[in-house]
Amino acid sequence: MSDRKVEFRYCGDAPAPKLKLWPAVVIAKRDIETEIERLAQLPPPANGRRSSMIVHPNAIEPGLGLAPGIRVTLNILKPGERTRPIRHNSTQIDFCIRGGGTAMVRGQKIDFEQYDVWNTTSMAPYWYLNEGRELQVRLTYSNAALLEKMNVHVVEDDPPSVDAEETSPTVREQEPVGRVSRFDTFQFTNDGAFLMPYERYINPPTVEPKVLHWPWKRVKEELDKLARLGKDYVGRRVYVLYNPATGRTNGTTPNLSAAMTIRPPRIVDRPHRHTSAAINYYFAGSGRSTVEGKVYEWQAGDLMFSAPGWGVHNHASHDEPVYEMNVQDQPLNIAMESLLWQEQLKLPVTVLGAQAGFETNRAQLKI
Numbered sequence: 001m002s003d004r005k006v007e008f009r010y011c012g013d014a015p016a017p018k019l020k021l022w023p024a025v026v027i028a029k030r031d032i033e034t035e036i037e038r039l040a041q042l043p044p045p046a047n048g049r050r051s052s053m054i055v056h057p058n059a060i061e062p063g064l065g066l067a068p069g070i071r072v073t074l075n076i077l078k079p080g081e082r083t084r085p086i087r088h089n090s091t092q093i094d095f096c097i098r099g100g101g102t103a104m105v106r107g108q109k110i111d112f113e114q115y116d117v118w119n120t121t122s123m124a125p126y127w128y129l130n131e132g133r134e135l136q137v138r139l140t141y142s143n144a145a146l147l148e149k150m151n152v153h154v155v156e157d158d159p160p161s162v163d164a165e166e167t168s169p170t171v172r173e174q175e176p177v178g179r180v181s182r183f184d185t186f187q188f189t190n191d192g193a194f195l196m197p198y199e200r201y202i203n204p205p206t207v208e209p210k211v212l213h214w215p216w217k218r219v220k221e222e223l224d225k226l227a228r229l230g231k232d233y234v235g236r237r238v239y240v241l242y243n244p245a246t247g248r249t250n251g252t253t254p255n256l257s258a259a260m261t262i263r264p265p266r267i268v269d270r271p272h273r274h275t276s277a278a279i280n281y282y283f284a285g286s287g288r289s290t291v292e293g294k295v296y297e298w299q300a301g302d303l304m305f306s307a308p309g310w311g312v313h314n315h316a317s318h319d320e321p322v323y324e325m326n327v328q329d330q331p332l333n334i335a336m337e338s339l340l341w342q343e344q345l346k347l348p349v350t351v352l353g354a355q356a357g358f359e360t361n362r363a364q365l366k367i
Helices: 029-041 144-149 162-167 216-229 244-249 330-335
Strands: 025-027 050-053 071-077 086-088 092-098 101-105 108-112 117-120 126-129 136-142 155-157 238-240 257-263 278-284 286-291 294-299 303-307 313-317 322-328 340-342
Touching: 025 294, 029 050, 029 071, 071 126, 086 126, 092 278, 101 117, 216 238, 216 257, 244 330, 278 286, 278 294, 286 303, 294 303, 303 313
Parallel strands: none
Antiparallel strands: 025 303, 050 071, 071 136, 086 155, 092 117, 092 136, 101 108, 101 126, 238 257, 257 322, 278 303, 278 322, 286 294, 286 313
């Protein structure tokens, strides 16, 4: 243990520190392909996980990520390989960018194909299998970077199976899931302040976490309908891959939202900004992004840290439709009441989730 003492730093009249935005960065398809090939040539690892973190140049340990609170890993499995089981208290979004295979998450089997998306819940044992003839390549997005910053990322290799967990004496003797303590909260002041007893504090109402799967072929059918909105539409053609367990925070996991976007040819977004960070993977088409005044070109197969928190940005497609996967830490920011959003720079800043948000003109269109 360290004998160093804490210090007091006067901050009474100190100015608020300026935001030091991480610059946007494009990870080119060719560099991703090179790393895929390198991973494929390695000897089979003992745990079966051929993985590399994709780390932003500004990231520092602990908690390496592509965004300050978002880790992205590149994972491959060769034909016939499978990973060893693992579990952790970080939650994940997986996105298959090549091949396909099987994910076993908390005893639930997910057969996935290219561009499918699914989530992994906290402390759910999981492993992957590749029974196909080509490489399986996945991008995994998680809040592991944030938990490592907090020094609370708990990881277990080869955890007990789901069946063993459900039948263990320790679990059987616990209170039934969802049971509410008879000692409950009560209103304390006329203006709405409450008091909560310890019995409720250590046994909050539960929301059952679910493992969900969004097959790309079915998502695309819905997404393509948004292309008919035409150039008069003022908004972005997006579907969030929504997990109802996240409630009002609009998440795919409690920390992250994944969304699929279609950009018709020659569509230019209005500049906007939000405190949630954004990471885009482009898997069809090409275009450009302007982030804090700097222009970045991208094409299919590129991964981009496309929006540092509160950085002004917009995107534009070139001469063919663009499909992209967008991941943000929006749910976390809504839960923290920190999601500032400016849909147009001339409009006021809004705290989304705590104040009324914005509207599009979709209701006025015939589509």
